[in-house]
Every structure is written in C-alpha cells, then in structure tokens.
Amino acid sequence: MALKWATELENVVEPEFKYVANMHGNEILGRELLLQLAEFLCEEYRNRNERIVRLIENTRIHIMPSMNPDGYEVAADQGPYFNGYLTGRNNFNDVDLNRNFPDLNMVMYYNERNGGPTDHLPLPDNWKEQVEPETQAIINWIENHNFVLSANLHGGAVVANYPFDKSKDLRVRGYRRTTSYSATPDDKLFKALAMSYSFAHGWMHREFNCGDYFPYGITNGASWYSLSKGMQDFNYLYKNCFEITLELSCNKFPKESELQREWDGNREALISFIEQVSSLPKV
Ligand SMILES: [Zn+2]
Numbered sequence: 001m002a003l004k005w006a007t008e009l010e011n012v013v014e015p016e017f018k019y020v021a022n023m024h025g026n027e028i029l030g031r032e033l034l035l036q037l038a039e040f041l042c043e044e045y046r047n048r049n050e051r052i053v054r055l056i057e058n059t060r061i062h063i064m065p066s067m068n069p070d071g072y073e074v075a076a077d078q079g080p081y082f083n084g085y086l087t088g089r090n091n092f093n094d095v096d097l098n099r100n101f102p103d104l105n106m107v108m109y110y111n112e113r114n115g116g117p118t119d120h121l122p123l124p125d126n127w128k129e130q131v132e133p134e135t136q137a138i139i140n141w142i143e144n145h146n147f148v149l150s151a152n153l154h155g156g157a158v159v160a161n162y163p164f165d166k167s168k169d170l171r172v173r174g175y176r177r178t179t180s181y182s183a184t185p186d187d188k189l190f191k192a193l194a195m196s197y198s199f200a201h202g203w204m205h206r207e208f209n210c211g212d213y214f215p216y217g218i219t220n221g222a223s224w225y226s227l228s229k230g231m232q233d234f235n236y237l238y239k240n241c242f243e244i245t246l247e248l249s250c251n252k253f254p255k256e257s258e259l260q261r262e263w264d265g266n267r268e269a270l271i272s273f274i275e276q277v278s279s280l281p282k283v
Contacts, residue, residue, distance in 0.1 A: 015277045016145045018062040019270075020138070021153035023097050023231065025071015026088035029249045029262055030153025034065040036263050037270050052271075059277050062145070067134055068097055080255045085156075091132055098152075099229045100135045102127045104237035105166040118185075121237050138231070139238075147241040149277050151197070152231055155254075157247040158209035158217070160194035165221030165230040165245075182222035184236060193276055194218035194244050200272045202265030210250035221245065242280065 019037070021030030041061070044052035055061075066072055068091050075088025090096050104121045111118050128136060164182040184190060198204040198217030205217040221232065235243035249262065 014058070014060050015149070015280075016060045016062065016147045017274050017277055018064065018145075018147050018150040019153065020064045020067050020150065020231075022066040022072055023068055023152060024089045024154060024252075025066075025068040025073070025091070026075035026084075026086070027153075027155035027249075027252045028072065028075065029155050029252075029254055029259075030246070031065045031072070032259055033153065033248070033263060033266050033270065034063050036259075037267075038063050038065075040267070055271070055274060059274060060145075061274060062141075062147075067138065075253060080251075080253045085252070091134055093132060095132050097132060097134055098231055099227060100132050101139075101229045101231055101234035102130060103166075103229050105164060105228070105233055108237055109168060119237060119240055123238070142235065142239055142241070147235070147239065148280055149193075149274075150235060150241055150243040151273060152243060152245045154245060154247050155249040155252040156210075157212055158204050158250060159212065159214045159224075159247045160197045160204065160218045161221045161224065161232075161245040161247060162190035162194045162218065163221060163233050163236050163243070165227045165233050167222035167226035179223050179225060181220050182226075183220065186242070187220075189280075190242065190244065191218060192279070193242060193273075196276050196279075197244070197246060197269045197273050200269035204269070 019030075019034055021034045022028060041052060041056065045056050070092040071088045071090055073088075078084070078087055102124055107121050108118050110116070111121075123139070124130070127139070131139070163184050166182065167180040168182045195205075195216055195218055201217070203209065207213055207215060207217060209217070221227070221230070230245075232243040232245050235241040248266065251258075254262065
C-alpha cells in the first residue's frame, strides 16, 4: 500500500505539459514539428543527452500532432500549391474548432462585475451538446490530467500569442472596436512565457514577420483580434493551465523543402518552452 501511495504521489507532483497542433487542418507545420520533436526526444533520451533526460524524467510530456485529422486530409489532398486560405481549416462538420470551446470568458466577465469565481470555472451543464467530438475529446483529456503549461500550434503568421483572446471591451464610445488588450491576472508571466518561445526561435523575435509587426515577437490575443470560444482562454479559465498559441509560419502549408529550416528554427524554442514548467509558481 505504501508503494502505491508513493507512486500516486509521484504522479500528482510531476507536472503535465502538452503540445497540440493542426487544430486548423490546413495549418500543417506544427504537425510536422511535433512528429520531429517526438523522435528527437526519444533519440536524445536514448543517447543520454543530460538536458533531455532531465526534461523527460521531471515532466510528463503529451504530444498531439493533429487535433483535426479530417481537416488535414482535405488540405493535404490539395497540397502546398493549391491550398486555399480556408480549405481544410474546419473539421468534418465544417466547424472551426478554435471557436468551439465553452465560453468561460463570458462567465468570468459576469462574475467580475457581480461577484463570483474568476478561475477554475465549471463547465456549463449542457457543454457536451455545444461542442464537436474533437473538442469534447480535448476537454476530457484536460479534465483527466493536471496540465499546467501548454501550447497550441498554428500557422499563417509568426508570433507567440497569449490570453486573453476574447476582448473584455468591444465597444468604446459607441464605436465598435475589434481589438482591445485584455490582460489576465497573470499577464507578466504570460508575456515571459511567450517571450521564452519567441527569443529561442530562429526569427520570431525579429518583430517583422509575414508583413506584421509584433514587438518582441509576442502579442496579447485580443489586442491582435478578438475571438470567442478559443482553446487557450478555456485552458486558463477552466484549469489554470498556462496555454499560449504559437503562430509558426507565414504560409499555412509550407513545402516539404522548407521543413528542415523550420525545424532548425523551432527546435530550441520547442524544448525550452517545455522547460518553462519549472518557472511556474508552485501551489
Ligand atoms: Zn489557426
């Protein structure tokens, strides 16, 4: 019995980390990078690379290369030369999975004004009827693991984006605004996490990428553009998991010949971001 307790205790205290890619089926770089990362971690562990051994033995690392395999197949049928901006983005039911999570921001903004909890918010009773099967699988996964840090890999820009994605204030003096910096109570930590990626990345920190300008290669989600029911806000509000969204390539479907350069540019960032688990506040 004592041994069983010891094992359970170890499971509880070892932090859980996750990478999720290809939520938009036509944004394929993250999927390729995560497959490469999994292989790299296994090989370097076998080679007894001290840094990788330490990382693997102190963190439970979960890797999901594709959250939207149906969308991916639609995009991959077209290939890199004909891939339209939206072809394959959504799932089989034509739903954008990054607009499909329960809207906990609304609950939080209501509770901020009227009193009530603003973190560890419960799911709405009918949440299963509101979401797609892929989203439901992710929520069950989050429910069953103690994730503390994660990243969601996308494409179409090059920047590290941190919560909140949903703007608190879309109306200012009667004019409709589409952007408004919406800070979490952990804004400083989120900025540091986003910068840990952008500065370890080959060129994300250079600020001008894909025709956009992002100081330090990072942005608050809502100050870029506001979106509701996204995955990163949900992770934070539901389980206090620090999730950021990584936009990794100007072209959503880069050619095979570009993958080596992308791996070289992202490898250190992907590894050092997992190491940020140790910089999180202990509770
Ligand atoms: Zn995307």
